[in-house]
Amino acid sequence: MACAASAAVVTVGLAVSPAAAAPTAPPTTPAASAQAEPGGACTAADLGTRHPYIKSSEVTPTITHFKGWYVTSGSTGTQTVNTSVQTTISVTVGVTGNVEGGFGVETLGKVGASLGLNVQVNYTSTSSASTSVTWNFTNPGYYGLYKGTKKVTGTYGSLNCNRVQQGDGSWALKWIEGADSGSYTTFTTLEEGAVRCEDNVPANSIMRKAQDLLDCGSATATAKHAAGPVPSAKADKARQEATKASKAVTADKSVKGVGNPAPAARAAALDCQPAVYRIDVPGKPLNWSAPLLANDGVRLRESNFFSAHLDNWRLCNVTERNGVVEASLWNWGNGGCATIPSDIANQEQAYLTTATCAQDDLQRFYIYRDVPGSSKIGVQNKYTGSMMGHDRYADGELIRQYSSGRQDGTGTYTLTGV
Template sequence: MRHTRWTGRLGRGLIAFTAAAATGIAAMSFAATPAAAAPAGPAAAQAELGEACTAADLGKRHPFIQSVEVAPTITHFKGWYVTDGSLGSQTVETSTQTVISVSVGQKTSIESSFEVEALSKAGASVGLDVQMSYTSTGSTSKSITWNFQKPGYYALYEGTKKVTGEYGSLNCNRVDLGDGTFGLKWVAGPSNGSYTTYTTLEEGAVRCEDAVPANSIMRKAQDLLDCGTAAARAEHAPAVKASAPAGSAKAARGGKAAGPNPAGRSAGVAPGFTCDEGYYKIGTADRSLFWTAPGFLQGDNIQLKPSTVLSLNLDQWQLCHGPEINGVAEQILVNHSSNKCLAIAEQTAGDEGSPLVQTDCKSDDLQRFYIYRDVPGSDNIGVQNKYTGYMIGHDRYAEGQPLRQYSSGRQDGSGTYVLVKA
């Protein structure tokens, strides 16, 4: 059976744009004209790949739909024979054929703005109203009451249009404008995933001899009946989709891996990561509060705190960079004082507002981040976790506030931080 398929890789021109963006990130030795950092505030209503963004957008992200496939799907089915003597209303118990659950990425509980936006854009791209909250078609049998007007062999069914595909992440990052200057634009970030949703469920009954539209839910139900000859049934069987060849992994960034510094800070970092010399502080735009690891017996949550001599290097982080995706390198952040790695709490990794913590360093995507940078001359950055795809921010500007993850970032611009040498 033919499936409706639309692919949104956004055109060959945008592929060229992405390549240019990656080149710009690597070409930091070129002369640049720094742009003044935009103050935190609401971003443009709609983010589009290749459009300009501001420093206030560095800590935000939006979905874009890379592909969408629509397939008529039968969720409940029963073959039912009706004779002249059994016409009229009957209630038939159907069995579960397929269970469809709404999901975005690794989440089956649709509760964040990013997930809802992704499903909304997927439905809009094919002109369908789809489910945008967590639900499923059900795994138990279902009774269908139908008024049979003609004798025949019927398919009693419940069905829907299953909508699946892949989404990407739009992130604000510096881009080489091609004349030695840089600007901020929405680019295709490293984070992506797949989604599943479906349209309104419908019930029906169809006979073998009924003429129904191709690529319809009724036709899908009819195909499940034992109608006609084996050759005729084979003619309507859905084609088996060939598996796509596995893509080659992105090569890790070249160069020798640096050995551990005198304090041994890179000893626990995953293989293939190179640690910068020295340390950094990550703070709010006014540089008054900084990402600070907890002291002894103070838990694991990373908090915003002033930087003082009493900070004992708990507000200093070593950056270790590894493989690049779309020109953005994975980063592991190791705390200067505790020698532990920045991470998203494992127990609540899928939750909106899950806190940042420090944990023993290991090869774990919860400890890997992407850093999006402002134009050269500016220290502004946005930070994204690799495993969840969520952006880092905080609920309110106050000492002691924990750092948290948000699916779409902080829309007031407070997810834009500064990265400065310690």
């Protein structure tokens, strides 16, 4: 596919070093910064990293399992009651729902710290099957047997290292609000118990939520019953609404393509800048090289006569917002655009490859830049939010996505003009 390069396109100030010129980057510390704070200083080693900050949080007591149960004077004592599922809560972070990598764990850890709650920080979910509650009933009455938790939801943003122009006109690297954000869901430790209509329980508590499902004051609650299960119209309605909401979320994820192969992409017209670049490992000969085979990935290779332009990239459909460049990366050698495969986009360390240029968000990347005079950059996928990096410096090593980036600085690259 030909790339339509237009001389009229503005170059949005990308600092590059010509292939034959010595780099002019100012001195920077070799290790990534230990702490990321908005407006705080960062180094070139941080360009390929990412850290979360919490924008909002909401805590909602939620009943996951429930059963209305009537105890007569002759049936007190310890009983085991099977409860029905009311709702299932899954731990998710971001559009992919991935909690494998460091970013998801760090996000949920900050949520717990900010709220003073012990929340789940790894992928898990409440049970989607009926479970039992064993309880010692000392008095007869109408009970609600329940299991529940505090569901925690909210939104996060990311902090990325990027160049910022200061009031005196000079430039500095600082932690800024990155171009991506998303939502999260987690929950606290599960609790179980039994509650009656006449019990005085704290407002906005898990026990109160269970008491609400008892339909206190209804004919069902006040009527005389034999010992055993009692139907609860309110609990049934809550369960149906939760099931409907769960199906809606599942359908929404399916539409977004999380974990599902995308339909065949149609080629999109590109408006590419005329400049051609290599994406190098700073100070070393290996750089990003696109695959010859469709099922292979972008790998570190050394440029030579046989590279066939597979190590040459152009920036296309370039925009800039708040100092952060967004672009598609078009490869001169195979005519494809860099992308994360849709069927593995939710996986930590999914590999980077190229595909027919379709201009979806999996093929769009944010580029974070060092101060002018340096060509060092960090690269972030728009859809997944993950930073690009490599596990080790070696010929043939795949370029992969890391949710928090490579904290040892190996996710920082050099955009070198060819």
